[in-house]
Amino acid sequence: MRWMTHNTRLLLIAFAMLPVWKSGQAWASLQSTAVQTATPQTGAVSSAPAAVAGSVAQQGVVLDRVVAVVNGDVILESDVDEERRFEDIQPYQRTAADRSRERTVERLIDRDLILQQAELEPEDAISDKALDDQLTTLRKDIPDCKEYRCETDEGWTKYLGDHGFTMEEFRERWRLRMQLLKFIEVRFRNGIKISDAEIKDFYEKRMVPEYVKRKVAPPKLDTISKRIEEVLLQQQVGALLVDWLKSLRVQGSVKILNPGEVAP
Numbered sequence: 001m002r003w004m005t006h007n008t009r010l011l012l013i014a015f016a017m018l019p020v021w022k023s024g025q026a027w028a029s030l031q032s033t034a035v036q037t038a039t040p041q042t043g044a045v046s047s048a049p050a051a052v053a054g055s056v057a058q059q060g061v062v063l064d065r066v067v068a069v070v071n072g073d074v075i076l077e078s079d080v081d082e083e084r085r086f087e088d089i090q091p092y093q094r095t096a097a098d099r100s101r102e103r104t105v106e107r108l109i110d111r112d113l114i115l116q117q118a119e120l121e122p123e124d125a126i127s128d129k130a131l132d133d134q135l136t137t138l139r140k141d142i143p144d145c146k147e148y149r150c151e152t153d154e155g156w157t158k159y160l161g162d163h164g165f166t167m168e169e170f171r172e173r174w175r176l177r178m179q180l181l182k183f184i185e186v187r188f189r190n191g192i193k194i195s196d197a198e199i200k201d202f203y204e205k206r207m208v209p210e211y212v213k214r215k216v217a218p219p220k221l222d223t224i225s226k227r228i229e230e231v232l233l234q235q236q237v238g239a240l241l242v243d244w245l246k247s248l249r250v251q252g253s254v255k256i257l258n259p260g261e262v263a264p
């Protein structure tokens with residue numbers, strides 16, 4: 001159902017793919033990404049090793065531009081490129097607006113803000129079993145995985161490789177995603193109570209009309225109440241999260257740089 005798809009994806013669309021961050025420093029690009037070969041420019045970070053810097057000076061050096069600074073942590077152009085490639089590994093489709101470069105940068109900023117707070121309130125580590133369980137489900141849910149036969153390790157490795165990731169790199173990115181989503185859930189979901197009246201109201205005003213429109217008999221309330229409760233929980237968590245991120249931006253220092261602009 002359209003309403004169910006929209007609401008159950010509320011948090012996933014906003015924070016679905018969490019990148020690997022290291023607080024206080026730029027995290028290195030894991031694969032060859034969108035970099036440019038040119039003479040050093042303002043706002044760009046050289047990735048050429050010091051030992052060979054002199055030998056490539058005449059030919060230009062590989063640069064990775066800083067696109068944003070979040071409380072001292074930098075977000076690089078290669079981070080944006082890597083995140084956009086990572087977004088392609090999804091069991092659902094984003095809208096064109098969600099996939100824009102600008103929205104990707106905003107998501108990276110929000111995730112860095114969340115990570116900085118999560119480091120102050122650490123949760124238990126994600127176990128290998130929990131990670132493997134989620135990845136097993138993911139391999140079944142990604143539509144493009146069928147042609148790769150992702151149920152096999154060979155097919156899964158080929159699929160990830162075609163998106164620019166090794167299996168281990170992807171595992172660690174997904175582990176961090178789970179860790180931060182767990183932090184969000186613990187911080188905001190605990191204490192939220194959904195009443196029976198709210199569930200019934202959603203069922204009668206949102207679900208039933210949708211089924212009637214499609215000329216399909218709606219399921220009984222008692223068989224779907226738990227799913228409705230989850231939708232309403234996600235809605236409230238999403239609203240709290242948005243407000244919290246706004247306050248973190250106001251309290252902190254977030255700077256998005258234009259090409260050629262000097263990083264503070």
